[in-house]
Amino acid sequence: MEDVIDVILRDFSGEIEHGQGATAEEIADCESDLGVRFIGSFAQYLRRYGWLTVGSSELYGLGASLESWRRLKDMTLSERTEMHPPLPPHLVTFYNDGFGNQHCPDTSVVIDNEHRIVFGTTKQAPLGFRK
Numbered sequence: 535m536e537d538v539i540d541v542i543l544r545d546f547s548g549e550i551e552h553g554q555g556a557t558a559e560e561i562a563d564c565e566s567d568l569g570v571r572f573i574g575s576f577a578q579y580l581r582r583y584g585w586l587t588v589g590s591s592e593l594y595g596l597g598a599s600l601e602s603w604r605r606l607k608d609m610t611l612s613e614r615t616e617m618h619p620p621l622p623p624h625l626v627t628f629y630n631d632g633f634g635n636q637h638c639p640d641t642s643v644v645i646d647n648e649h650r651i652v653f654g655t656t657k658q659a660p661l662g663f664r665k
Contacts, residue, residue, distance in 0.1 A: 539579060539586070546588055553584025556596035560584075564596055564607045570626055570641040574648035580606075594628045625652065 543550055556564075561580050565571050572580060579586070585595025585604060594606040602608045606628060613621035613636060621627060624642035631637075639649035 539575075539583070542588060548589040549587075550589075551587040553586075553595060553597040553600075555582050556580045556584045560596045567607055568610055568626060569623060572626075572639070572641075572649075573644065574646075576628070576639045576649055591629070591631075 543552075558581075561572060561577065564580075579593075580596055583595065584597040585600055585606075586593040592604060594604055594609050596606055606626065609630070610621065610626050613627050614623065621636065621638070625636070625638040625640055627636045627638050629637040634655045636654055638652050638654075640652045641649055643650050
């Protein structure tokens with residue numbers, strides 16, 4: 535089966551930027567700091583790309599020279615501590631669409647060695663995430 539990100543990168547005609555891929559140490563440090571474990575496609579995304587920009591959409595990630603607003607750990611911790619209601623500890627935000635909507639792997643659920651991706655908004659109370 536072809537990787538979803540590979541299909542996007544192959545078929546997208548706009549500007550694409552990505553990192554060199556995160557090291558095992560960078561991934562382990564992020565997992566430890568967030569209290570989660572990345573598996574499946576999300577772990578592969580971090581290892582292969584580190585971070586990704588497709589057109590105007592920026593996926594948070596890992597990398598030594600990333601600005602703080604693009605760092606997976608920093609943005610997740612911000613959503614967990616500075617937003618109301620806070621992001622639950624089992625969710626890790628990797629994309630904000632600019633309207634308060636977060637796209638997150640749910641690290642509390644594993645199906646076929648994958649985390650499901652949930653979508654929600656911090657504008658709702660309690661946090662309204664959908665599978």
